[in-house]
Amino acid sequence: MDILIVDDEQSIRLTTSLALESEGHYVETAEDSASALRRLKEEDFNLVFLDLRLGDEDGLKVLQEVLKQNPRQLVTIFTAHASVSTAVKATQLGAFDYLEKPFTPDQLRAILAKAHKAMQTQVEVVRLQETVQELKTEAKHSSPPLQFRSDDERTQLELETLFRAAASPASVLILGESGTGKSVIAKEVHDRSHLRDKPFVTVSCPSLSKELLESVLFGHIKGSFTGAIKDTWGKVHVAEGGTLFLDEIGELPMEIQPKLLRLLQEREYERLGENKVRESNVRIIAATNRDLAANVAARTFREDLYYRLNVISVTVPPLRERRSDLVRFANDYLSFFGSQMGRKIDGFSESGRQALLRHSWPGNLRELRNAIERAAILARGTKIEAEDLPIPVAAEVPTASGTAAPVIGGEYSIDHIEQTHLREVLRWAPTLQDAAAILGIDKATLYRKRKRFGMD
Known part of the structure; x- marks a missing residue:
């Protein structure tokens, strides 16, 4: 540790320094408050030993000045037997501990061990505070703030x-x-x-x-x-x-x-x-x-x-019962994610808006947030179209091909669902190889399905 000894008695400064340096610590000394406060401004010390009777100065006032400069500073008070009650008062004012003169090497080591543990605790507290702040910042930037008002x-x-x-x-x-x-x-x-x-x-x-x-x-x-x-x-x-x-x-x-x-x-x-x-x-x-x-x-x-x-x-x-709030929430999410991605997106097209209003939103705000984030990433134009939204949301809204996307679980045949899905994947997939990979089939199977549905 880096330690500062503040005592007006040269013998105390010398013997304490030797004892601390023998334990491997770096030590500086000061004989009055002025030089001590100056060094504490210039350098960071892990521990300060401060004499309660510092010549004509009141050690309690010096303690208060030290803690005013740095409220986290660990300060151990040197005190004579007759002033132990005053040392207790010092701990109430914020002193870390006190050490009664004369003291033994073991008593000094005990203070150092206690100070080392306190330092570790301080480091952990600072780390936790920083983590909390990081999490707050991350949360703030991961989603727009929820508006605590409603048009419903x-x-x-x-x-x-x-x-x-x-x-x-x-x-x-x-x-x-x-x-x-x-x-x-x-x-x-x-x-x-x-x-x-x-x-x-x-x-x-x-x-x-x-x-x-x-x-x-x-x-x-x-x-x-x-x-x-x-x-x-x-x-x-x-x-x-x-x-x-x-x-x-x-x-x-x-x-x-x-x-x-x-x-x-x-x-x-x-x-x-x-x-x-x-x-x-x-x-x-x-x-x-x-x-x-x-x-x-x-x-x-x-x-x-x-x-x-x-x-x-x-x-x-639920969101399905708050249609007046739904579009406002969607626009808030879109503005947030568009800005986050550096994209200029001017709201929803009529098909996109209708898709939002027709969907039942069983996942409520959580589902809406995910749907809008996905749309902001995948949108090709400056407005969100129905086809930019997840399939369950875009259901029953005409797609770019002019057909209606079937509702999963609705009254549609497997062939109709497969044909609609295949057509939409082929429409936006960069290559046939990419389309096959998305569909989980090989190119030969894709060729046969295209031929079967008349998509050649």
Whole structure:
């Protein structure tokens, strides 16, 4: 480590320097605050040893100046026995630790080991902060921001209800089909609440086994199950003071539901394998694509938990019921992806617009996003045509060849589906070899099919 010793006694500076240098550390010394603060501005030191009685200067004031320059600076206070209480005060002001004079080499080594561990923690914290920022930037640039307004009256009323409740501590339940943006809406509720500066922690209920999910939620202690090699805090602890978002809560196992109910009712929980009751202050937001009322009737979801979660409940309508929002969302996605790819695309042609409006969008916003991104990549012209969209979306809209693309699963023969697909692939594939590769057949088979359907 790079270490700075600040002490007005030359003997302390000399002996401490020799002890530290013998351990392989780089050491500089300063006899007053002015020279110490100057060196701390010029260079980065991992650790500072600061005398509490620095001649006529108050070491506590010097400490505050050091931490004002660099709040992350590790400072260990040198103190005589009579001023240990003052050293404790120094730690309250932000000092890393204190070392009582006279000290032994082992005591000095203990301080160094502790400082080294603290440095590693600081590095990890910075790395995590950078990762979070990178992920936020990546998320920001991977998709346009979702507009939390709607031209659909029902949807707008649901959103207004939700955001009016954002400032309260009440539990919120967001219902809706997959892909309707429930998790994004949950984060927006958090950001509009009094907890916006506190953690927002997500737990995906279907993604883990019952045992692992319980551990992820509440934490566990060493030895509580096979593989529990150390004590671990759960997401409830991580979310302390903030929001815990339970995604797809309809998948929550019955065995865990009483523990979640206790968390909601009593604000208490226990780590797995531990008998100590811990208090928690988290706001719960839950989302699901399940009909929880039906699950309660089927006894796969606790009625008391359902009512606890259902204080504020909204349903996000599917995209097929929000035709007035559909084209606006599509245009937002198109503008975003066109700009991202450096392409000038002037919206949708009439056939493209009709394709959007006729499709049922079972995947909702997620499906729409993927369809528009694909169209922005493959479009040949300055407008998105129906044929630029995925086949399920373009179904029943006339193609460039004048025929109608059949709906998969509709009342069409296999021959009709094969012929339409073959014609469209041959239309845009660069070569017959490419067309054969796309269709998964050899050129000879392609030749026979073309002859059969009169495409020579």
